[in-house]
Amino acid sequence: MTSDSAHGGGTSSRVRPWVCGTVVVLDLVGSFTGPDMLALRRSLTTALALRGVPLVVLNARRAGEIDAEALLIIIAAGRHAREAGGRLIVAAQPEPARPLDGVETRDTLEEALAELVRTKP
Numbered sequence: 001m002t003s004d005s006a007h008g009g010g011t012s013s014r015v016r017p018w019v020c021g022t023v024v025v026l027d028l029v030g031s032f033t034g035p036d037m038l039a040l041r042r043s044l045t046t047a048l049a050l051r052g053v054p055l056v057v058l059n060a061r062r063a064g065e066i067d068a069e070a071l072l073i074i075i076a077a078g079r080h081a082r083e084a085g086g087r088l089i090v091a092a093q094p095e096p097a098r099p100l101d102g103v104e105t106r107d108t109l110e111e112a113l114a115e116l117v118r119t120k121p
Helices: 034-049 068-083 109-119
Strands: 004-008 011-020 023-032 055-066 087-091 104-106
Touching: 011 034, 023 034, 023 109, 034 055, 034 068, 055 068, 055 109, 068 087, 087 109, 104 109
Parallel strands: 023 055, 055 087, 087 104
Antiparallel strands: 004 011, 011 023
């Protein structure tokens, strides 16, 4: 996987993918609003397609604002992961972010990884 960047409106966001065993981790850096969320969409699509049973963690510890459209992308990705027998967990969700209906969350990246390792299919 390669890292992905999006630039728009003077802001910069990055999605840095890496693999931890069978889990794909996407580190989110910066705000994901408007055109910046395209990097998120591309990275999630790739992460979900890497394995037959997708196990994905979105590490939002360094994420800034995540707009409503980006949240819908995350919700849809979580649904896709579940339908494929996998899971998507958002770790360290920023405080101002809205609740993600139907998406699992954990307080830290470590908790999310431990959860996926413990219950992997």
